[in-house]
Amino acid sequence: MPSVFVKTYGCQMNVRDSEQVVRDLATRGYSVAASEEEADVILLNTCSVRDMAEQKAIEKIGQFRHLKKKRPHLVLGLMGCMAQSRGASLFDGLPDLDLVVGTQKFHEVAAHVDRLRDGDPAARSPVVDTGAEAGSQNAIRDHVLEPGQRSAFVSIMQGCNMHCTFCIVPSTRGPERSRPIAEIVREVEGLVAGGVREVTLLGQIVNLYGRHEFEKKDGQSPFVQLLRAVAAVPGIDRVRFTSPHPVGFRDDLIEAIRDVPQICESVHMPLQSGSDAILKAMHRGYTAEKYLGLVAKLRAAIPDVSISTDIIVGFPGETEADFEATKAVALAAGFDAAYVFRYSPRTNTPAAALPDPVSEEVKAARNHDLLMAIDGPLKAKSRARIGTVVEILVEGESKTNPTRFQGRTRGNHLVIVERNERWRGQLLPVRIVETTGYTSYAEPALLESDTVSAQTVAFS
Structure with a gap:
């Protein structure tokens, strides 16, 4: 029985995509290898959100050259966002690479692997499959549950139409496409039958789910309709979702979190910056005041809500005053968790061409400064839970x-x-x-x- 080893970089959606690929290969008779050394197929699912993630994947795939020399039949592949953005150019620096598959072709990976494994390894022709495919969002729907697994990710949409100037996702994942509510509910029902008690609904901007495909009903957005439908599946104890955008986070969603027992009181709400000038340059569509207003509204409706966030420091043109504004907003919001990143220019994004880049030294200093500022209040909130x-x-x-x-x-x-x-x-x-x-x-x-x-x- 041939075996496959899959390593995933990046977000939870990448994790879910990798699970689907493993499922597809399992149906063709592949087992999961315990390590790269034992595998007949090695696949890396890549991320392009930051340069560091791309470099890690490139370095990792390059380390397998010695395995290819020992076992010429070995298939090496790159999947996902970096594969989508770089395509055939990846073969230029990675001569041992066999397969490059983009974000809309995960469901083709198993077939490509089988074809590559057939015949003489010395006569293989590398495969590149990065084209767009209608309906590809519906292909991420199957699971292989581990014994005792009680939580699972459910992909409800693909793509993004927001076009934040720092973000490469619209070009790597394509435009927003959503799956039908009934199909997602059937998937969750199947997960419950397999013992799952908690699901996390995944989307690039999850609260904008279905806005192009489905109508509002009784004042509820398609996403809130979906949330309530999934929460109503018998046997589901917890429903989570990630990641929403402050734009489109309406009262109907706040009410659903407040009123539906299965929906967890947890919101991951990216801030990105607390400076209105930087938010405008990022094309985020809100101000710091509006963001804090949404946080206040969430806490008023759901006193025990946990709010986490993402923040970027060192965006082009970010002054010391801009950074101090970000720090002030982060402290005012009182986050339960915060993930702080240094700005990384992405190819073909508008921000990559902006003037006044911030030096790496300043980025590093601001990154550390912000983490230290957030650390104290965050730990104080955690200590307040002792005894509860x-x-x-x-x-x-x-x-x-x-x-x-x-x-x-x-x-x-x-x-x-x-x-x-x-x-x-x-x-x-x-x-x-x-x-x-x-x-x-x-x-x-x-x-x-x-x-x-x-x-x-x-x-x-």
Whole structure:
């Protein structure tokens, strides 16, 4: 039986795309290799959002040259966003590469691999498949569930029409295309039948789902209609979604998070900058005041909501005053988690041609400064949870200590508990006893669960 090793870079959508490729190969008789050294096929699913992600993938695929010399039948492939943006040019610096597949052709990977494996390896012709394909958003729909798996990603749309000036996604993922609600619900029903209790709905700008394909109903956007439909699937305990955009985040979505018990009180809302001048240059479509107004509205409606964000420092033309404005907005928002990135110019994006680039030294300093500014308040919020009882979905072994279990609260906070097989895949009330600020440690609260109110357990 041939085996395949898949390594994924980048976002959760890339993870989901890789899962689909593994499923397609499994139906053709491929097993999953434990390492690159054992694999007959090595596929890297790539990311183009930042230059570092591209360089990591290129460096990694180049490391397999020694494997190709030892095993000429080995198939090496690059998939995803970098494959889409660079196409056939990747073969120029990677002579051992066999396959380049873009973002709308993941469903063709298995067939391409089979064809490459047929015949004499010395006579192989490299394959490039980066064309657009209508309906490709509907191809990411199948799963291979691991034993005991209780959470899963569900891709509900592909592409983006927002055209932020720093972002390459519209050119690598194409325009917005959404899947039908009924089809997504059937996928979730199948996941529940396989034991899944939590799903995360994925889209480049997830709250804009279906705006070109479907109508509003009873004042609800297509995305809110979908959220409510998925939450109504019997057996689903938790529904998450990522990532929304402040533009289009309406009252109907806030009300759904507030009112539907299955929808988690967790919102990842990219800020990107707190400077109105930089936000305008980014084409983000909102001001710092509007962003903070949305945060205030969310917290007024859902007091326990957890809000995380993405922020870019060092965008072209960013002055010290612009950066200080970003820091001020980040502190005012009181984020539960923040991911800070240095601006990285992307080929063929408008921002790459803007004047006044910020030096790498200044970017690094601002990156560190902002992280340190956010760190104190964030850790204080975490310490305030010590002694509270929260509900976690026990995912399985901790990634850093397999002798312990890990789980996440409804607010998406990571919690470590002792390992007990009875709790695997269960919703477990626990009491927080310690925190690093980013990871909390807890003990089971089962003995006191009869006296714990639903409101307390839901606190995240």
